[in-house]
Amino acid sequence: MIFSRILGTGGYLPERVVTNAELEESVATSDQWIWERTGIRKRHLVSGEETTSVMAERAARSAIEAAGIDANDIDLIVLATTTPDRIYPAAACRVQARLGIKDCPAFDVQAVCTGFIYGLSIADQFIRTKSATCALVIGADANSKILDWSDRRTCVLFGDGGGAVVLGASEKPGILSSHLHADGRYEQLLYVEGGVFHGYDQPASVKMQGGEVFKVAVRTLSRIVDETLAANNLEKKDLDWLIPHQANIRIISATAKKLGLPMDQVIVTVEDHGNTSAASVPLALDVAVRDGRIKRDQIVLLEAFGGGFTWGSALIQY
Ligand code: ACO
Numbered sequence: 001m002i003f004s005r006i007l008g009t010g011g012y013l014p015e016r017v018v019t020n021a022e023l024e025e026s027v028a029t030s031d032q033w034i035w036e037r038t039g040i041r042k043r044h045l046v047s048g049e050e051t052t053s054v055m056a057e058r059a060a061r062s063a064i065e066a067a068g069i070d071a072n073d074i075d076l077i078v079l080a081t082t083t084p085d086r087i088y089p090a091a092a093c094r095v096q097a098r099l100g101i102k103d104c105p106a107f108d109v110q111a112v113c114t115g116f117i118y119g120l121s122i123a124d125q126f127i128r129t130k131s132a133t134c135a136l137v138i139g140a141d142a143n144s145k146i147l148d149w150s151d152r153r154t155c156v157l158f159g160d161g162g163g164a165v166v167l168g169a170s171e172k173p174g175i176l177s178s179h180l181h182a183d184g185r186y187e188q189l190l191y192v193e194g195g196v197f198h199g200y201d202q203p204a205s206v207k208m209q210g211g212e213v214f215k216v217a218v219r220t221l222s223r224i225v226d227e228t229l230a231a232n233n234l235e236k237k238d239l240d241w242l243i244p245h246q247a248n249i250r251i252i253s254a255t256a257k258k259l260g261l262p263m264d265q266v267i268v269t270v271e272d273h274g275n276t277s278a279a280s281v282p283l284a285l286d287v288a289v290r291d292g293r294i295k296r297d298q299i300v301l302l303e304a305f306g307g308g309f310t311w312g313s314a315l316i317q318y
């Protein structure tokens with residue numbers, strides 16, 4: 001039987017850092033409000049020529065190096081993003097060209113903050129069915145490009161970045177299971193205004209009813225944690241690490257509590273990254289692999305929730 005396994009991880013954050021104190025200068029907010037309600041202190045934002053595909057390429061190069069492979073070994077590129085450089089071509093194709101990879105399928109996946117989990121699940125199925133042997137899965141978003149910077153309810157929450165993994169075919173299990181969900185009825189709680197059919201008179205901007213999103217996210221993430229453990233005949237105590245989507249420390253703490261996991265078994269980057277949407281989970285994974293917390297063969301639960309609504313999880317033996 002063939003499984004897929006993470007061979008290497010990578011991440012990229014733009015150089016420009018914006019602190020809560022800097023946001024106090026442009027909107028009616030405070031470092032204290034942002035910190036207490038979200039756990040965010042700062043975020044990285046793109047500048048100059050940095051685009052989603054540029055961040056994705058840099059994260060990919062770092063994952064390729066960590067995996068010890070040649071870029072041309074890659075036979076599938078899946079890029080999760082909600083902020084592609086253009087409507088088309090897919091940002092994945094731009095990354096493919098920059099990496100000099102010829103003739104492999106390359107496409108974007110749009111599942112907002114759950115996008116990386118969707119991408120990982122898709123690549124896992126390609127590898128298990130022998131349609132690919134070495135997949136590059138990236139999550140990258142330039143959220144700063146779709147925010148209304150005068151709306152304090154949204155602009156303080158997000159950041160930009162990219163995270164990536166190289167998945168290789170293996171006889172040993174790596175991705176143990178993945179679980180994907182969506183419910184399109186919640187569109188009015190979280191969406192981006194503007195677009196192909198809604199016009200470009202105004203710049204695209206995120207609209208969110210934060211309190212309502214919060215409630216659904218906590219409820220839904222509790223359910224998916226149970227679903228994932230049950231599918232693998234595992235108990236809470238079998239988990240070594242939780243890598244949650246980094247939207248809000250209060251949602252993260254609620255999920256950890258549900259799992260009975262102490263916070264020192266939870267990877268938290270929201271303080272320094274903000275919500276980087278599709279990049280959030282792979283960036284957090286990369287941070288914890290590189291600082292030595294996550295070790296080979298440990299059991300790690302990844303989970304995310306985002307616009308759509310979409311939500312999903314993956315259980316991996318790293
Ligand atoms: N600074 C100061 N005050 C603010 C700010 C701000 N940045 N933003 C909102 N407020 C005010 C509000 O106007 C409100 O004031 P009012 O009572 O006078 O009307 C008050 O603070 C409370 O607002 P709430 O929205 O009730 O605050 P809440 O505690 O719910 O926190 C937050 C808001 C942080 C957005 C939270 O609801 C949240 O994290 N929601 C979930 C977001 C999420 O998980 N998103 C995931 C998906 S993202 C994606 O998919 C792209």
